Amino acid sequence: MSGWGYALMTVSMVLFWALIILGVIALVRYLARGDRSGEQAAAPQATPEQVLAERFARGEIDEQEYHRRLAVLHDRSRPLLKP
Known part of the structure; x- marks a missing residue:
């Protein structure tokens, strides 16, 4: 592999983990928001x-x-x- 192959592999690995982390954060925020909507409805x-x-x-x-x-x-x- 040339230098470009290693660079592309590094960038794709960083993007992969960034997408995984952002997906987990989005899921946690979505689930937390669902809990708050019930409290607001009961006000x-x-x-x-x-x-x-x-x-x-x-x-x-x-x-x-x-x-x-x-x-x-x-x-x-x-x-x-x-x-």
Whole structure:
């Protein structure tokens, strides 16, 4: 074999092991990601009151608007208006 044969053999061996290592890393990451998706699906959703409180805390609505909307949320006997 000439010098090119040894060089090609070395490069192909490095590429082979690099592909094997990358495949193992990809497999581990894929399996780890599958475990996290179940935890995210079980997370409770925010109630309307919590969403309203977050908007007030961020400054999207003022105190008067916050209290008005909170009263509407707590007033269950009020009939719904049809659009």
